Amino acid sequence: MDPVKNPYTPGAGTRPSELAGRDEEIESFKILLARLRDARPEQSQIITGLRGVGKTVLLNTFEDLAEGTGYLTAFRELTQETSLPELLAKDVQRLLRELKLSAKLANAVRASLSNLSAFKLTDPNGFELSIDIRKLSEQPLTDDLIELFLQLGSAAKAKQVGIAFFLDEIQFVREPEFRALISALHRAMQKQLPVTLAAAGLPQIPRLAGEARSYAERLFRFPHLGALDEPDARAALVIPAEREGAAYEEPAIKRALELTQGYPFYIQEFGKHIWNLAASSPVARDDVDRAAPRAEESLDRSIYEVRIQRATIKERRYLRAMAELGDGPYKVGAVAKAMGSTTTALSTVRQKLLDRGLIYATEDYGYLDFTVPRFDEFMRRNIPFRAPPRRNRRTS
Ligand SMILES: Nc1ncnc2c1ncn2[C@@H]1O[C@H](COP(=O)(O)OP(=O)(O)OP(=O)(O)O)[C@@H](O)[C@H]1O
Ligand SMILES: [Mg+2]
Numbered sequence: 527m528d529p530v531k532n533p534y535t536p537g538a539g540t541r542p543s544e545l546a547g548r549d550e551e552i553e554s555f556k557i558l559l560a561r562l563r564d565a566r567p568e569q570s571q572i573i574t575g576l577r578g579v580g581k582t583v584l585l586n587t588f589e590d591l592a593e594g595t596g597y598l599t600a601f602r603e604l605t606q607e608t609s610l611p612e613l614l615a616k617d618v619q620r621l622l623r624e625l626k627l628s629a630k631l632a633n634a635v636r637a638s639l640s641n642l643s644a645f646k647l648t649d650p651n652g653f654e655l656s657i658d659i660r661k662l663s664e665q666p667l668t669d670d671l672i673e674l675f676l677q678l679g680s681a682a683k684a685k686q687v688g689i690a691f692f693l694d695e696i697q698f699v700r701e702p703e704f705r706a707l708i709s710a711l712h713r714a715m716q717k718q719l720p721v722t723l724a725a726a727g728l729p730q731i732p733r734l735a736g737e738a739r740s741y742a743e744r745l746f747r748f749p750h751l752g753a754l755d756e757p758d759a760r761a762a763l764v765i766p767a768e769r770e771g772a773a774y775e776e777p778a779i780k781r782a783l784e785l786t787q788g789y790p791f792y793i794q795e796f797g798k799h800i801w802n803l804a805a806s807s808p809v810a811r812d813d814v815d816r817a818a819p820r821a822e823e824s825l826d827r828s829i830y831e832v833r834i835q836r837a838t839i840k841e842r843r844y845l846r847a848m849a850e851l852g853d854g855p856y857k858v859g860a861v862a863k864a865m866g867s868t869t870t871a872l873s874t875v876r877q878k879l880l881d882r883g884l885i886y887a888t889e890d891y892g893y894l895d896f897t898v899p900r901f902d903e904f905m906r907r908n909i910p911f912r913a914p915p916r917r918n919r920r921t922s
Pocket of ligand 2: 538581583
């Protein structure tokens, strides 16, 4: 069918034609936005899930909803190198500017901000903030963020505007910085200020302890996104085509859902190739089967190979040994055994893989899993497994 009209959207954060299966999260975010403006407390969301399940797309949808109801927003994608305080300083100064405060209010905000310790107001007439890294230990950072959020929140309240922060790839945030942010949000909530944060990331969310943890539990729900269930996966596949006047025969749908297992990024990639290969509507089962190898090749290149290419030989061997054990999660000791090594000897390579987000520690202590769905299948398909020589085999 006409590739120009192809309605499927493979790609990181690419908005799908049909956002299937997210009604609940969207509805509660709408309620949050409405309640916050009425100074009523409400939990926001930290969305978790593996690679390609639709976290970024959902967070973008939240941002659109916020903007659509007059909120000012700030959206950031974190990386391993990100300094959260620096990003927040930039966002807060921009948001303060965008609030277009009266001279009186602006002066009051500046007066408060000039008392901060790690953050410094550098411009007497604006809101430029610089950061003194030497003072960036947890307590001053927490105190400063609380003050920043209280000032921003009060100014927003005075202007009857809400503020929404969005952080994607939240697994990369450093724990003390995250704790400081949680404390700041908590203070803003206690003061009934219209400031909120929604975030998304891999299942391994930064660990929080003590107060920050109990605050976080009050501030957020943690919806977990996985594969779409049958009706939603069907909608994600069929509705985009219907919008372009095309249909699927029932056996074609069944086959496509079987091959994609309901994973949003699989559905988009398969949908795209099926569309391009099918001569005409309705799409038949045979069209799906013909498109499958191309879709798989495309997924291998776009999702899996890039990740493998960035891994060192040792890291690759580790990932391959995991895959050799079948479906995850994988016991750390069992992976070491499969490599003929010990958990201690492998701790560096394991940590590297964790830091770079290729694997994550599951909730069960001592277990790991891949962060990309079906990575194990890819590894088994494409990379040969090198069993350890017998004489080196040791138990861990
Ligand atoms: N609810 C949905 N229904 C249909 N397709 C979706 C849905 N959510 C996301 N997609 C599609 O799935 C793909 C992945 O989406 P997205 O980039 O948001 O995932 P992600 O969870 O942020 O992945 P990553 O962890 O790699 O950042 C995109 O091609 C997007 O169009
Ligand atoms: Mg994403």
